Amino acid sequence: MPTLLQQLLNFVSLSTVPREQLNWLIRHSKIRKFEAGDFVGVQGRKIDGPHFLMKGNISMFIYRGKEKQDLLTLETGDIFGYLPYSRSDIAPLNALALDQVEVLSFETLMVREMISLHFELTQSLVHIMNNRVKNYTTLQQQNDKMASLGKLAAGLAHELNNPTSALISDASALKAHLRADRLVNNSLTAEYWENVSIAEIDNRLIEIISAYQETELSYKARDQKENSITNWMDSNAIYYTEEMIEIFVDFNIGKDSLDFFKSRLPQKALEAVFERLSHTLVTEKIAHNIQVASSRISDLVRSVKIYTHMDRSQNRSYTDVHDGLDNTIRMLGHKIRAGKVHISRRYSEGIPPVNGYTGELNQVWTNLIDNAIDSMLENNQGLLTIETERERNNIKVSFTDDGPGIAKEIINNVFDPFFTTKPIGIGTGMGLENVRRIILRHGGSVKVNSVPGNTVFTVCIPIDNQQN
Template sequence: MQTVTIDWLKKIEVLQDIPDAQLQWFIDMSEDRSFADGDYVLEPGQALTGPHILLEGKMRFFVMQSGSMREYLIFEPGAITGYLPFSRAKISSSYVQAIGELRMLMFPTAHIHDMITQNFELTQALVHIMSNRVREFANFQQQGEKMMALGKLSAGLAHELNNPASAIVRDSSTLIKHVQLSPEVFKDRFSIKLSPETVDTLSDTFFAIISKERPLAPGLKQRTALEDKLGDWLDDNDIDHAWEIAENFVDYNFSIDNLDALAAIIPEAYRSPLFNWMATKLCAEKMMGDIRESARRIAELVNSVKNFTHMDQGQDKQYADIHKGIANTLTMLGYKIRKGNIEIVQDYDLSLPPVNAVIGELNQVWTNLIDNALDAMEPTKKGVLTIRTKKDGEFVEVTITDNGPGIPAEVQSKVFDPFFTTKEMGKGTGMGLEVVHRIVDQHKGTVKLKSKPGETAFVVCFPING
C-alpha cells in the first residue's frame, strides 16, 4: 500500500512547488479511503466532496444518454478531482465509479475555507486544475452536442435527398422507355402523310391546349376518374396503348373535348401513331421537368448544408445575415417539420443589418432551439413554430416560440444545466440548451426562457457588432 508523504505528493506536477507545510496540512486533514471495483464514489444529484487525490486504482466518470453509458473521463493515480476551491458546481451531474481497487486521499469539503485563507499556494494550484477541468469538460460537451446535431441533420438530410434522388432515377428510367423507338413505331410515324394545312391546324390546336395554365393537380379520386374517361375515349377510337398513355394526357389536363378537337383534324388512319407520339412528347417533357426540379432541389440542399456549416469560411467572427442561417436551419430540418405537420410563421425585421458573429455556432443555436420546439409540439399533431427577429438598440433579438405543452415552472431554472432534459429516455441528451447558453454567452449575449402551457419562447439577444 502506497504511503502518502510530502515527497509522493510532489511527484504530482501541479504540487511540485507547494510549501511542505501546506502539503503536510492537506495530508493531516484528509482521510485515506478505499473502494471496491465497481463501487460508485458519486452519483448524479449528490453533493460534490473533496478535493481528492487518487493513490491507487482508477476512477471512471460517465453519464447516461439515450439509455446507454457515455464515458468521458478516466482518472489514474496522481489525479486530483472532486470539489475544488471557488468551484461553482455543488452537485454532481455524472456517475463516478471505481475501476479495480480504488484508494483515495479525501479532503473534507467543510475545511475548504481554511485552505483558501491559510494555504495560498495550495489553493492556487487547485484552482489551476479546476480551470483546466472546466475547459476540457466544455470541449467534451460541445463536441458531443455537435455530433448529436450532426446525427439529427444527417437523418433529416437523408430523407430530403432521398426523394429527389429517387425521382431522378425513376423519371430517367421512364423517359428512356418512352423515347426508345421500335421498328414498328418508327414505320408508323414516318408513314404519316399530312398536308401542310393539316399540320398547321394540328400544331396550333395541340400547343394551344398544352400552353393553357394548368389548375392545381387533382386529387387521386378525381385523377383516376379522368384517366378512366380519357382511357375509354382512346380505346373507343382504336388508339394503341390507350390505357398506358391516358395518364400522360391527364398530366396536362386534357379533356374529352380536347381529344375530339384533335381527332377531328387527324385522318383516321394516322390517329393512333399521332396520339401515341403526342403522349410520348408530353411524358418526355414532364419527366425532364421533374428531373430538372429534382436536380435543383438536390443542389439547393447541398448549398444549404454548405451555408449552414459555413464550410468555406473560417471560424472567426464575420458580418452575415442571420436570416440566411435561420432559413438554412429550417431547410435542414424540413423533413421533421413536414412529418410533424408544423406550420412555420416567420416574422422578420428585414431592416436588420448584418451581425458580427461566428455564423456556424449561431446556426447550432438555431438548430438546437428549433429542434427542441419541434419535439415539444410532436404530441399536438398540428404545431405552430413562430420565429421573430427585431433590432433592439445595438442588439439583435431572435425569439423562437412553439405552441407545445410548455415547460413546468419547477424545472425552468434547470433547463440550461448540463445533462438536464425534460424529454423521454432515448430522445434528449440534456446538452443542447447548455451549448446554446454557452455559445450565446461567448457572443456577449443572453438567452431567456418564457414558458406557460401552450406557449414556450426562447429569446436570444446579442450585440449586432459583436
C-alpha cells in the same frame, strides 16, 4: 511503501500546500479500492468528494442515447469529484476504473470547514475546479458540435433518400420508355401526315407541355376528367390505354385539345398520334421529375454548404439571418416532419445582414429550433413560430412553441452549464449554455419566458457589433 502524506506531496496541484493541511485532509478522508470495471462514480447521481487518485486510471465518459462517448482519462495524481465552490452537486460524467484503483476520498461535509481553516488547500482545489470547468466545457462543446453534425447528417440522409430514390426510379423508367418509343415511331407512317400542318400540331403540343404544372387533384376531380376523356375516345372509336388517360389528365388535356387534333388529322391517324402524344408526355413527365429531384438535391447541398459555412474564413462576415434560419429548418426537415411540427415564419421585410460568425449563429438557430421540436414531441404535433424584427440597431429573433412549457422552479437555470431537463444520455446541458455564450460573443442577449402552451426564446443581436 510511501505514506499517504508522501503520495499527496507528489500531486503537482498540491505541491504548495503546507504539510499540516495535508495531514488534516488525510485525517478526514478514507481509502477506497476498486477493481477494473467498477464504477467509481455514476452520471446523474449526487457527487461527493473531493477524491484524490492515489493509484490507477479512471475513464470519464457519458452516454448519448445508447452510445458511449469517452471524454478523458484520469491518472494517478489527478483530483476529481466535488470541489469547493462547485455550482453543481450532480455528477455530469461516469467514472469507470480501468485497472486496480485506489482513491483517497475526503468527507464532503468537511468542505465548509476546509474553506474556513485551510486557505492554501482550498486555493489549490479551486484552481483545479476552474481548469476543470474550462477544459470540460471546451470538450463538451466539441462533442455537442459533433453530436449536432451527426444528428444533421442523419436527417440529411433521410432528406436525400427520397430525391435519390426518385432519380434512380425515373432513370430506369426513362430507359424502358425510350425503348418502347421506337416502336411507337414506326407506327407513324408518312401517309398520316398528308395535308396536315405539322407546325400547327407541334405548336399545340408545345403549349400543352409548357402549361404543365404538377398538381394534386382530388379523387373526384380526377375521376371526372378521366371519364370525360374515355367517353370522347369511345364516341370516336379510338383505342386507348389507362396510361394514356392518366397522362392526358396529368397534362390537363380535355375535350378542347382532343377536338383540336381531330379537326386537323385524318381519322385513321388519330389513334397512332394519340399513342405518340401519350409517349411524348410520359417522357416529359419523367424528365420533369428528374429535374425536380435533381434540384432538391442541389438545394440540399447548397443548404449544407451555407449551414456549415464552407468556403468561407472563420472571420466575421455579414450574414443574412433569414437565410440562416431557412437553411437550419431545411436541415432539420426530417425531424420537423416526423414530429408533425408546423413552422410559421413571420419575417419582417428589410432586415439587414448582421456582422457576425455565420457558423456560430447557425448553431444558435439549430439548438433553439431543435429544443422547441423536442418540447412538442409528447403532444405528437405542434406549432413553432419564428419571428424576426428590427429594433433600432438590433435584430430580434423569437422562437415560440406551444409545448408544455418550462417549470417556474427551473426556468432561471436553463442557460446554466450542464443543466438539462432531458433524460441522462439524451441532453448534456450545454446546448442553451452554448446559445448564451455565442450570443454574448456577438454583443447580444437571449432570454426566455414560458407558460404552458407558450414558450418564447428571444435572441437580440446588434446589426454591426465589432466586439470579440
